[in-house]
Structures are given as C-alpha cells and as structure tokens.
Amino acid sequence: xxxxxxxxxxxxxxxxxxxxxxxxxxxxxxxxxxxxxxxxxxxxxxxxxxxxxxxxxxxxxxxxxxxxxxxxxxxxxxxxxxxxxxxxxxxxxxxxxxxxxxxxxxxxxxxxxxxxxxxxxxxxxxxxxxxxxxxxxxxxxxxxxxxxxxxxxxxxxxxxxxxxxxxxxxxxxxxxxxxxxxxxxxxxxxxxxxxxxxxxxxxxxxxxxxxxxxxxxxxxxxxxxxxxxxxxxxxxxxxxxxxxxxxxxxxxxxxxxxxxxxxxxxxxxxxxxxxxxxxxxxxxxxxxxxxxxxxxxxxxxxxxxxxxxxxxxxxxxxxxxxxxxxxxxxxxxxxxxxxxxxxxxxxxxxxxxxxxxxxxxxx
Numbered sequence: 001x002x003x004x005x006x007x008x009x010x011x012x013x014x015x016x017x018x019x020x021x022x023x024x025x026x027x028x029x030x031x032x033x034x035x036x037x038x039x040x041x042x043x044x045x046x047x048x049x050x051x052x053x054x055x056x057x058x059x060x061x062x063x064x065x066x067x068x069x070x071x072x073x074x075x076x077x078x079x080x081x082x083x084x085x086x087x088x089x090x091x092x093x094x095x096x097x098x099x100x101x102x103x104x105x106x107x108x109x110x111x112x113x114x115x116x117x118x119x120x121x122x123x124x125x126x127x128x129x130x131x132x133x134x135x136x137x138x139x140x141x142x143x144x145x146x147x148x149x150x151x152x153x154x155x156x157x158x159x160x161x162x163x164x165x166x167x168x169x170x171x172x173x174x175x176x177x178x179x180x181x182x183x184x185x186x187x188x189x190x191x192x193x194x195x196x197x198x199x200x201x202x203x204x205x206x207x208x209x210x211x212x213x214x215x216x217x218x219x220x221x222x223x224x225x226x227x228x229x230x231x232x233x234x235x236x237x238x239x240x241x242x243x244x245x246x247x248x249x250x251x252x253x254x255x256x257x258x259x260x261x262x263x264x265x266x267x268x269x270x271x272x273x274x275x276x277x278x279x280x281x282x283x284x285x286x287x288x289x290x291x292x293x294x295x296x297x298x299x300x301x302x303x304x305x306x307x308x309x310x311x312x313x314x315x316x317x318x319x320x321x322x323x324x325x326x327x328x329x330x331x332x333x334x335x336x337x338x339x340x341x342x343x344x345x346x347x348x349x350x351x352x353x354x355x356x357x358x359x360x361x362x363x
Contacts, residue, residue, distance in 0.1 A: 003108040005050075005079060006138050007128040008145045011119060015110035018083050019100030021132045025141075025148045026050035026076035028128040029290070030117045032269030036286075036336020037096065038063060041078065041105075042071040044157035044178030045246065045288045047220040048150035050077035050128060051268075054117050059096035062087030071181065073100070074157065074220075077130045078107040079116065106130050124264045125290060153220040154178055154229070154247075158199035167193035170352050173211035175199065177219030177229065177247050182333035186345050187215070200228065203235035213241040213352045216248030218331065223250035223260050223291055230255045237323055241355050243348040244327030246289050252327050253318060259297035263314070266290035267329075270337030273310040274330055276317075282310065285330035286337030292329070293318070324355045 003017035007028060030052040031040050037058050040051060058080040078100065085095055100107050108130050120126070127148045129141055157178035165184065169191035174184065177199050187194050195209050199219070206214065214236055226247075233255040236242065244252040250260050267287040274285045292314045295305065307317030307328060319326045331337065332344035 001132050002134075003130060003132045004136055005108050005111060005116075005128060005130050006141070006145070007119070008126050008142070009123065010138065010142075012138060013108075013111040013116060015108045017106065017108055017130075017132045018097045019078070019107040020104045022106055023129065023131040023133055023136075024050070024076050024106045025127065025129045025145055027125060027148075027150060028052065028079075028120060029125055029266055029268055030054055030113075030120055031288075032271055033286075033336055034271075035061075036270055037078075039180075039336045040288075041073045041075055043180060043288055044074050045218050045220045047074045047153045047157050047178065049075055050079060050130060051075050052079040052113055052116055052120075054113060056081040056113065057084055058082070059084040060087055061089040062092030063094045063096060063099040064089065064091045065093035073103045073105050075105060078105065079111065079113060079130075080107065080109045081111070081113040083107070083109040106132070121265050125266055150221055152225055154199050154226060157220060159196055160198060162198070162201075163196040165194040165196075167191050169193065170212040170349060171195070171209065172213050172215060173197060173206050173209060174215045174217060175201065175206070175229070175232075175248070177217045177226070177251075179217035179219070180331070180333065180335070182331075182335040183215065183217055183245065186333040186342070190345060190349060192349075199226075201232070203232045206232075206236065211240065212356070213243065213348060215348075216242065216244045216251060218246035218248065218288070220247070222262070223247060223254055226251055237325060239324070239355070241324040241348065241351045243344070244325070246287075246329060246331065249318065249327035249329050250291055250293055252325060253293040253298070256302065256320070257297070257299055258303075259294045260291050261294055262291050263289075267309070270334070272330065274307050274316045274341075275310055276307055278306060283340035284338045285316075285341055286334045287330045289329065324351050326351070
C-alpha cells in the first residue's frame with residue numbers, strides 16, 4: 001500500500017506502508033543507532049514521536065519476545081529506508097512488520113531517510129504526518145499538523161501504582177517519569193530494594209519508605225511542563241543522595257535555578273560521545289532527548305559540570321557541591337548501546353555509602 005510522509009513545512013516523501021494502515025500525526029525525529037530499534041520503539045521518551053531510523057536496513061533481526069516482553073510501543077510511527085521481512089535471528093518471535101501491525105503502529109518504508117535526516121538536521125525537528133489514505137491532501141491537514149502538541153506526556157508513560165522489588169542492599173526510591181525497565185534492572189542487579197513511584201507522587205509519600213537514595217528517571221517532553229515534579233524534587237533534595245537521568249537531570253537543574261532549552265534536532269541514538277571532564281575519559285553513550293540544560297544558567301558555586309557532549313559541547317552531567325546529588329543526560333543503563341557508563345550506578349551507590357558514613361560529599 002502506498003504511503004506519504006508530509007512535514008509541516010510542506011516537504012513530502014512517498015513510500016510504502018507497513019504495520020497498521022491509516023493516518024497519524026507526530027513529532028518527526030531521527031535516531032542514529034545502527035541497532036536497537038526494539039528499545040527505541042518501546043522507550044517512553046519517544047512518546048508522541050514519529051521516529052526515523054537513519055540506518056538503512058531495519059528489522060533484520062526481527063522482534064525478540066524475551067527482550068521486548070510485555071512492553072508497549074510508545075512511538076506514533078516509524079520511518080525506515082528498507083524494511084526486512086525475512087529476519088535472521090534464532091530468538092526472533094515475529095517480524096517488525098507483524099509487531100507494529102499487532103500494536104497498531106503505522107510505518108513507512110522506501111523513502112530517502114538520508115534526505116529526511118539532512119532536512120531535519122538543517123531545519124530542525126518538526127511535526128508531520130504519515131498517511132496511507134488514497135485521497136490524502138496536505139493542504140487539508142496542514143493546520144492540524146501545525147497545531148499538534150505533545151501535552152504533559154509524562155502522565156501517560158509513568159506507572160499508575162507503586163511497585164516494590166525486594167532486595168538485600170540499599171533501598172532506592174525511583175520516581176518514574178517514563179523510566180526504562182533497564183533502570184530498575186540495573187538497580188536490582190546491584191541487590192537494591194526498589195520502590196517505583198508514579199510521577200505525581202508527593203515528597204512525603206516517597207520519604208515514608210525511608211529510602212537510602214532516590215533516582216529521578218528519564219521521560220518524554222519539555223522539562224518545564226513538569227512543574228509539580230520540580231516542586232517535589234525541591235522538597236526531596238537535602239541529605240538523601242539523588243541520581244538524575246535524562247529528564248531527571250534537567251528537572252533537578254531547574255529545581256536548582258538552572259534553565260533548559262529545546263535542541264534544534266535533539267540527541268537520539270546509541271553512539272553519542274561524552275567526555276568525563278574530571279577523569280579525562282570519553283564514553284560512547286545512548287541518548288534520547290530533545291532538550292538540554294544551559295551551561296550559562298548554572299550557579300558555579302553550587303554546581304560543576306562533570307560531563308560534556310563532544311559533538312556540540314552541551315551539558316551531559318552535573319555534580320552538586322553542597323548536597324549528595326549528581327545527574328547525567330545520557331542513559332547509564334544503555335540498552336540499546338554500549339555499557340561504557342554502567343559505572344554511574346556504582347558511583348551512586350558509593351555516594352550513598354559515603355553519605356551514610358558521613359564522608360565529604362562528592363569526594
């Protein structure tokens with residue numbers, strides 16, 4: 001079936017549909033990962049987006065049921081150059097086409113994704129539509145496309161109830177703003193007892209479980225829309241160690257007087273180079289975000305930049321000098337991507353240990 005991808009500026013690409021037929025509007029972004037399309041599709045940070053995979057062949061290892069599990073796709077649409085319908089992987093349970101069709105997700109293939117990516121890189125992320133309707137006319141949809149907004153997406157991807165995972169180690173409270181499952185698994189694998197809280201949970205309720213540490217997770221959308229969460233974070237900061245990841249990194253900065261802005265094209269992929277300023281080491285990281293913390297907005301008496309993005313010098317990590325808090329913009333739990341920064345969780349647990357023993361913060 002023929003399909004059309006139309007951007008809000010009138011740029012149109014013609015291709016073939018896969019997955020569900022129909023029509024969908026979303027924010028058009030691109031992801032530079034060569035693999036990991038399963039994780040991209042189910043990442044809550046992709047809520048409301050139509051994702052373009054820059055790698056030309058997608059679906060070649062199918063869908064692995066063990067890895068995807070019961071996770072629900074969060075994207076509104078998928079754009080690829082070439083879809084593979086004959087995957088080769090002994091763990092494959094279904095093709096990508098079958099998976100999208102089962103989950104009512106629209107896909108389009110056969111377009112020049114290199115040209116689309118260059119257009120988004122030059123003009124910036126924009127809204128668009130995928131349609132399989134034979135009578136589609138852009139002029140009939142342009143107003144609807146331009147008016148499209150992803151309003152408060154965190155509330156749609158956060159857990160609706162408190163979850164508890166038993167463990168023999170430190171007790172960690174995870175504020176779920178759209179947390180990837182791998183965040184929980186990374187903590188459980190380190191023997192932590194984990195409480196997962198909905199994004200709307202108040203500080204008093206989180207503190208009732210008497211956590212040794214708190215993690216503010218990744219999630220979708222504009223951090224400045226999360227005003228209630230920012231106020232909750234302000235009440236949580238103090239003597240309890242806190243780790244912020246991606247959206248959590250941005251919200252903690254806002255809670256401490258910092259500022260954020262939308263990036264022209266965002267950072268989405270599993271191959272972003274990040275430098276640890278203190279160690280002088282460079283890591284390859286997995287990222288998925290459209291906003292960044294502004295360096296000039298940070299109070300250097302209270303905060304210090306720990307990591308920077310080598311591509312554009314944006315802030316990738318912050319350590320807070322007077323409170324046991326540090327944050328990173330990238331995904332330390334990876335998946336998809338290399339495990340270069342998995343040690344971030346170990347550093348967090350070490351901070352908890354030092355805080356309990358009354359040692360110097362961030363020593």
